[in-house]
Amino acid sequence: MKNLKYLILIISGFLLLGTTACTDYLDKMPDDQLTLEMVFADKTRTEDWLAGVYSGIPDPMWGYYKEEGWNIMGDDITIPSEWQPFGWKNSYVFTLGDWNPLSGWSPNYWSEYPKRIRSGLIFLQNAKPNTAQGMSEEYITRMKYEVRFLIAYYYSLMVEIYGPIPFKPGVIESVDASAVELLIPQTPYDDIVNWVDAELIEVAKHLPAVYPENSDWGRATATMCHAVRARMLLFAASPLFNGNPDFKDWKNGEGVNLFKPNVDIAKWKRAADAHKELIDMAHANSYELYKEYNGDGSIDPFMSYYNMSLKKFSEGNKEIIFGRTWSPNNDWYEGLKNFQAHHLPKGINGNAGMGVTQELVDAFYMKDGTNPILGYNADGKPILNPNAPLYTEKGFSATDDIRNTNWLGAYGTDKIKGRITFAGTYNMYCNREARFYVSVIFNEAWLGVVNRKVNFLQGGPDTANSFDAPQNGYNIRKRISLEVYPKEGRYNYQPGILYRLAEAYLSYAEALNEYDPGNSDILKYINLVRERAGIPAITSDSQDNIRELIRKERRVEFNCEGIRFNDIRRWKIGETELNRPYYGMNYLGSVKSDDTADPNAFYKRTFYRNRKFYKKMYVWPVPQKQIEINPSLKQAPGY
Numbered sequence: 001m002k003n004l005k006y007l008i009l010i011i012s013g014f015l016l017l018g019t020t021a022c023t024d025y026l027d028k029m030p031d032d033q034l035t036l037e038m039v040f041a042d043k044t045r046t047e048d049w050l051a052g053v054y055s056g057i058p059d060p061m062w063g064y065y066k067e068e069g070w071n072i073m074g075d076d077i078t079i080p081s082e083w084q085p086f087g088w089k090n091s092y093v094f095t096l097g098d099w100n101p102l103s104g105w106s107p108n109y110w111s112e113y114p115k116r117i118r119s120g121l122i123f124l125q126n127a128k129p130n131t132a133q134g135m136s137e138e139y140i141t142r143m144k145y146e147v148r149f150l151i152a153y154y155y156s157l158m159v160e161i162y163g164p165i166p167f168k169p170g171v172i173e174s175v176d177a178s179a180v181e182l183l184i185p186q187t188p189y190d191d192i193v194n195w196v197d198a199e200l201i202e203v204a205k206h207l208p209a210v211y212p213e214n215s216d217w218g219r220a221t222a223t224m225c226h227a228v229r230a231r232m233l234l235f236a237a238s239p240l241f242n243g244n245p246d247f248k249d250w251k252n253g254e255g256v257n258l259f260k261p262n263v264d265i266a267k268w269k270r271a272a273d274a275h276k277e278l279i280d281m282a283h284a285n286s287y288e289l290y291k292e293y294n295g296d297g298s299i300d301p302f303m304s305y306y307n308m309s310l311k312k313f314s315e316g317n318k319e320i321i322f323g324r325t326w327s328p329n330n331d332w333y334e335g336l337k338n339f340q341a342h343h344l345p346k347g348i349n350g351n352a353g354m355g356v357t358q359e360l361v362d363a364f365y366m367k368d369g370t371n372p373i374l375g376y377n378a379d380g381k382p383i384l385n386p387n388a389p390l391y392t393e394k395g396f397s398a399t400d401d402i403r404n405t406n407w408l409g410a411y412g413t414d415k416i417k418g419r420i421t422f423a424g425t426y427n428m429y430c431n432r433e434a435r436f437y438v439s440v441i442f443n444e445a446w447l448g449v450v451n452r453k454v455n456f457l458q459g460g461p462d463t464a465n466s467f468d469a470p471q472n473g474y475n476i477r478k479r480i481s482l483e484v485y486p487k488e489g490r491y492n493y494q495p496g497i498l499y500r501l502a503e504a505y506l507s508y509a510e511a512l513n514e515y516d517p518g519n520s521d522i523l524k525y526i527n528l529v530r531e532r533a534g535i536p537a538i539t540s541d542s543q544d545n546i547r548e549l550i551r552k553e554r555r556v557e558f559n560c561e562g563i564r565f566n567d568i569r570r571w572k573i574g575e576t577e578l579n580r581p582y583y584g585m586n587y588l589g590s591v592k593s594d595d596t597a598d599p600n601a602f603y604k605r606t607f608y609r610n611r612k613f614y615k616k617m618y619v620w621p622v623p624q625k626q627i628e629i630n631p632s633l634k635q636a637p638g639y
Contacts, residue, residue, distance in 0.1 A: 040126045043133040049123055050143055053150050056116035057324050058107070058157070060496045061479070062335040064562035065342070065354075067107050069094065074565035075577055076360045076555075077476065078584075078608070080353045082467035095578075097612030101624035101639055109161060110623050113154040120147040121172050145206045149220035149228075152199045155192060156232045160566065161620045163241065163636065164189045164250075164258040169199075185253035185632040190260060193236050197274075200229040209285040214314040218325030223285065226278040227321045227499045233274045234507050237267035237514070238570035240618055246637055253632035268515035275508035279501075279525075282321060287501050289532050290319040294404050301434035301534030302407035302420075309479040310494050317495070321504070324496035336493070341486040343476040345441065345454055346469050347461035349487040355474040356440050356560070358583045358605065361428070363555050364436035366390040367403075369535040371552070380581055380607065390431040394594055397425045408482060409437050410446040422446075422453070426594070426603050434534045439559055441475035443585065443602065449485040457602050458590040465588065472584020472608040478560040502529050502557055510550045517543035526550065529557055569618050578613035614638070 039045045064070045069091025071077045084092050090105050124144055129137040151169075158165050167187035204225035211219060235241060243263030250258045282288075290311065292303040311317035326332045344350025362373040362382060372391035374383040384391070400410075401421045410419040420437055421430050422444065429442050437445075443456040456463045456470055463469040481492040505525040512519045518540070527537040530553070538549060551571065555564055568574050589602030596604050616638025627633050 036122070036126050040128060041130060041133075043130065043135050046127055046135065046143075049119070049127075050147065053116055053120045053123060053147055056113060056150070056154055058498070059335065060324060060498045060562060061494075062339040063107075065339065066091070068562070069105075070562035070565040071560060074562075074568060075357055075582075075611070076560050076564050078355055078357050078471060078582065080467035080471050083353060094617070095611055097614050097617070099614075099617050099621070101621040101627065101635065103621075105620070108623070109154075109158050110165070110620075110626060113158055117151050117154055118172060120151045121170065123147050125172070142207070145203050146220040148199065148203045149207070149225055152196045152203065152225075153228050155196050156228055159189060159192050159196075160232070160235055162622070163247075163619050164252065165192065166630070166633070167192050167195075169195060183630040183632050185256075186258055186634065187252075188256060188258050189241060190236070193232060196232060197229050200225040209281055210287075217313050218323055223278070223281055223287065224322045224499070226274065226281055227504065230271065230274040230278045230504065230507065231499065233267070233271040234511060235566075235570050237271040237511060239572045240570045242267050244572070246615060246618075250634065250637055252634055258634075265515060268511050272508060272511035272515055275504055275511060276521075278321075278504050279508060282501055282504065287318050287321060289501055289505075289528065290317045291532055292406070294406065296404070298404065299532060299534065300405050300407070301532060302403075302405040302409065302438060304532050305435050306407060306438045308500070309497065310481055310492070312493075312495050319500045319502065320495060320497050321501060322497075322499035324498055326493075326496065337486070337491050340480055340484045340491050343441075343478075343480045344484065344486060345447065345456075345462035345475050346464065347455070348447065348450060348485055350475065352462070352469050352475065353467050353471060354476060355470045355472055355584070356476055358472060358474075358585070358608070360555075360559055361436075361440060361442075361474065363552065363559075364439075365433045365535055365556065367431050367433050367535070369433075369530070369538075376580075380583055380605070382605070391428075393426075393428045395427050396594075397421060397423055397427060397430045399423050401425075401430060405434075407434075407438075408448060409477075411448060412446060413451055428603075433556075435556055435559070437477075439476070439478040441477045443473060445477075448482050449490075456585075456587065457592065458588060463587065470587050472582070472606075473587045473602070474584065476560060497561070502532075503563065505529055506550060506554050506557065510547075510554075513543060513546050513550065517546070522546060526553060529553060533557070572618065574613045574618060575615060578611050581610050582608045584608045 039049060058064070058068055065072060066087055072079055072088070072091040073094045079088055079092060081092060090103070093099070093103065124147055127140050127144060129135055129140050155167070155169070164186035166184045168184060173182055204222040207220055207222045207225065209222045211217065211221065241259065243261065244259065247259040248261040252258055290304060290308040292300045292307060294300045308317065308319055313320050313323060326336070341349070342351040342354045344352070346352035366372055366388055368390055370388040370390065371385055372388045374385050376382055400416065400419050400423050402416065402418045403420055405418050405420075410421055412419060412422065425444055426442070441454055444453045447454050454462050456473055458465060479494070481494070484491055505528055509522045509525045512522050523538060523540065526549070530537060541549070551567070554567055558564060568577050583605045586602050586604050586606040589600055591598065591600045591602060593601035594603040595601045616636065619636050621636050621639040622633050627635060
């Protein structure tokens, strides 16, 4: 046991977790003198150990861009290939179809989460009350339930991308364990899901649904437990992991099938029930969609969607169900600055090369709720919706678009309240829904920190013929305050949101539509999201049409939040959505023109780059190093 204790400090302690708070006290004495008894007899060290277990929670801002890479791997955001040497290679090569067991992926869930899980198990075994240091039995018990939540959450993240994994919950192997005990095969996917589901249900019974003190925000809650299980069960019900014929022959080292071969409609009911439990708990504890209102009492969709990403829970943003806290250290602040600066134009010292795709621009509704683009022809040209009278691509607007809102996105030097676009704006960007303007920086959008319009034309201040400039004619506004100004070092604190109530609404509607089409709750919860967005409610339709509408609503509502990529995976639509040419505006254009015959015209759809995606890429491969260590592991199909 003594040897195991010292081994734990080497392979599972704070040094591996890499957090400053968790390592400070280790400098006070040599590692070989610091025992577990000493760690868990001290309140600060005990809390630091818990913080180390929490440190595995992904960063939904900078991490979803550069580390996990979900936003870059999806089809919302694009970056230049020249960024690869600067830490972007892992996510960029995925877009080229270059993904294999040797691919580098810095989060490396396969190896990293077992470390956090092991550290959590050590906490469960060793944390104990110490009234002399203010650690009551109640406090220790709560912390242990927080750790159990984190362990279940990390398992859910692993199966989300790998599917089956080696799974031996609650076990800390001894240093003298045999190879049979250590080198175990993958466990069938459904068995892991069932364990995580049951564990989160149990843990939720012992945690508060919300903390009364703002200082506890970000700690595990019962509501977070239900959010994690609901998302996992939706994944389990979706086509990728529910009767996928591509996995019917995937067996572990003992010859056991890792997936059930047939579609199980009951999984959709299970997912729907889990989401309804989450929603009911959230509503009972005052969680709600974040909304701001105009003076006449109507919802202001611009300010509501804008501040939904920026306001903290303590500032009334009760839409956040699962948020990530930030430690006030240099690493955090640098990550925040990088996240915000990479969205913004070159002319204000933004990193500029990152932008939204034309396909995301096309996905937003018009302000009357109609869908402007129905798809694309083989040559990349859009299929325009003849029933969207407010949409046209050609020409420029004759008048300002002024709406009932307090948003200052197009305030202008003349300070016209409620202006959304100026006269002379390219018609593609006019008459769109509020979420479009809060999400996309297009040419001649207002750049308030310097009191001018954005100028992406070559020769203008916000572009250049280089990779540190918009590659397809757009930058990103979503989740960035209008006050952020990198040139003056002006950045704003904002919460990291991993799960919000709108996701519960649309996921519940999706699961119900698959299990019980026509259920009145389907339209109810879709329309709650649309109401906040300021677009008309939808009425009943066929199951297929509602399915497509939900998918489109999710793309728009959660754009640039890292959700789209995993939606594409679980729906198994990557071979179409991520395997085709992408377009944008002519970023080399120097003339405000939409003349397709003019090579210098900026406003024309122009080929940007090709994307590649292969069927095998729906799941992550088992890292080759792990295959070499453990011959019981069986590689995912196609790799």
